[in-house]
Amino acid sequence: MRRRITYIQPQHVSFHPSQTTLTPNSLAISNLVASREERVTLGFDELTGERLLLGRVELSLIYHGGKQIWQVLKQCHQVHVRWARSEQYDAVSPYSSRVSPGLHVFYSPIPSYGDSAGLDREALCKLLKKVFEPELGCESPEKSFITPPILSTRFASTAAYQFYELLPSLKNLVTYIQQKHCEREDEECYRHVELISSADSIDINYDSISHSLTMSGYWSKAPGGADGWTEVIRKHKGATGQVEVGLLGAEPANDPEEIKMGGLLAVVGEDTELKPTLFSFPSRHHPLPEDTVYSVSFSPPTGLHPTMTISMSREALKEPSGRPDAACALHAYLTLPSSVFGDKYQLSTSDELFLKSHNLVSLRAVAGETDLEAPDWFVPRWGSNWLLELASPSGSDQSLKDWNVTIPLHLRYLNPSESGYRSVSVPWPAVFWACTAEDGTKMAMNPFDRVNLGWEGLFGPKSMFYQLHPSPNSEDALLVEELEVPVLTLKEADGLFQSRVIELGTVAVLGLGFLWVLWKLGLVARSSGIRSQQRGTDKRAKAE
């Protein structure tokens, strides 16, 4: 097992050597104001259950709950989990990429497992439920996951199956790891794992080529607040696997496609002092200035056809300053729960007037549940993803107001409720500039590279991304919009709105209507029979 902890200090914060103390067994950090990433990598041997003695590291859960996890992983060609918190956080370079708040799972099975009889199709979902949330709407990849783009106009390289659910808290993950990994008395272990609950984003990756499982967490700031990080990072007991620590800051890069980092590095237990470093690498994800922000809202009344508005600051509309010959386009990647959907025929139109009125350019990709009529209870999968290219103002449009893009959406019918309303949570989309890059192949060599975010796979490998910063207006800083959906009011306890009353009412109305028509027909039949009254007239008419 390897561990890598990276602190990224903002430029305006000063660093004093006394904030670190390196001993032969540990590195102590005190009051370091920084963003932090911790990455743990488990190799094949560790995954398959070979027991090793470890220090306090989250993923030794592999050894305890190892059997189950390996049983699932060995069916996977690749599985990637991405989770982001619902509250706004700063994503600093080189961790500037984002996904919509919630739990995203990307999964491809090993083809040979496809038709083997012993395959437990529900194993992955069982594990996800155990680890993340027992109530997860996950039954099996075939039933609950969506399959990527059905209308991709671009080269696509995404996992075969995709799952999403808005998961506001990682409490269950923390408890799971604590129970599986920490010794009963090990308070320090409990506290360290508890740190996960304050993470801003979590990534888990496994693929069958490297046979290694990595888990990383990102914290934009220390959970304590302004005091920064204070912790002791120890080497692993028995020297099993490296523990690497970096204290870094971004430097101006020479090449617009590169990111340059400078600072100090140390391998705990090996190095006797922190070594200065300066290195640069081509990067897929690049940061944008702080004032390039967007916010998302639904203009009231939302009704059954809500319109999502993405407001962007003027600064966000300037093409990122990369290469002069790079072509850039603004995009939004929507993750919609099954209760909300877009009309792919409406959105894929080439009608300039419609697109212009919404400041859209075109629908680039759509995946998932796009049935236009099905009520929510007939939709088995979690929802849908939409990649839309957005318009930016033309050169002549120099107004200083925010730029609004609107996306017409529709709601499915939901189950009746007591109040007559049901609430639906829609995560904010990821909004970003995508630009062509000179050389995409080297980007994977970036030690901080991040792929499998859902949207980045819809672009070719020679692409660079500049994400806008979400900037919520509300005080709770949530990147999730709540919609109130009108549904049938149904109070089973008492009153007018019981299902029994509706049934009887319908029967009564229809019955009375039916009887009334019968009565009227009876009157006609009684007064004049059922035979013709105008035989002669008809003949005459024919003669005419």
Added chain:
Amino acid sequence: MARVSGSFFRSPSLVYGTAIGLRVILLFYGAWQDANSPVKYTDIDYMVFTDASRYVSRGDSPYARDTYRYTPLLAWMLLPTTWAIPGLFSFGKALFALSDVVAGWLVAKSLILTHRMSPERALKYASFWLLNPMVANISTRGSSEGLLGVLVIALLWAVLNRNITLAGVLLGLGVHFKIYPFIYGASIIWWLDDTRTSARTSSPETRAAEPKSRSSNTTTPVAGQILAFITPCRIRLTLVSLLTFAALNAGMYLRYGTPFLQHTYFHHLTRIDHRHNFSPYSTLLYLSAAVEGTEGASRGFESLAFVPQMLLSVVLIPLVLAKKDLPGSMLAQTFAFVTFNKVCTSQYFLWYLIFLPFYLPTSSLLQKPRLGLLVALLWVVGQVFIPSSSFLAGLLLISLPPSSLSSF
């Protein structure tokens, strides 16, 4: 004023010219609005039809287009909309609008037959359809209901002219197109008795009330009655319509397979959507669908919905009314069918509107203009407000009263 309108209706070319002019103006206006506003004049359904035509033009199935729930004939008919000639995209709308006008012309011709009207008076009543802005609007926006209108009224016209083979073909085609015209089969067959089809004059009809006619029935042998019922005309109509229907379906099935059956027919029998639904069943359907979706158990009550619907529109109304007044019976049948249907959307009203000119000459709605205006107003209010307040408990109460129109 009266004299002006009088001379207006005396000139068929003026009336038809106005009807065509109205539609041409709307077609051009629609093209202008589509080109200049993000809010389109063209109906969403028209996009579905033309998308389906595009699939057909590429050799694919029209059912490759989601929500295409019509016969492939429609997509074939609209193939010219896929040709790369400017303006031809509106071909279908022009076709639907033309169908409208032809339907209006047939209404006028039929009125002369059924109501012994002068051509001028017939044209006046046909103008409820011909010059109705709502009708012109719907077809120029690209809704295919105008095609149904012309099929159904041509069926009536063919029957009135004793052109049984044509009537059979039209009936088969109409049912293939939209299922519901099968209800007219019942009234037409009942109406087509010996007295209509044979030259000899039978003994004067007894105007006696039902009990008396029933008692006279019991004296006649049942077998004889059945034999008397089976006339060559009735057999011909039945066979021709069934053959047309079967041939069309067999052809379409061979070409497009199960998706054709699924989308053209089964969808309408099993559909569960309660969106934009004016039916009195809508709340119940929503409720039972939601319960079924979550608990997996159906209450089953709504599956009996077809009983009152079929009893009225296929058996009782034809039986009582068809021989007295065939178009009136067809109007009442359509109304009962739509009213007691589990799903009812706004465009269904065109189905019975085509028969309104046959009913209005004797209607209290025209004799008492105030009542007529009130009913028209209530109907418009219902059209406007029901979709936006689908969850009102009162929906149950508003949905049914339109059937008051259907009872004479």
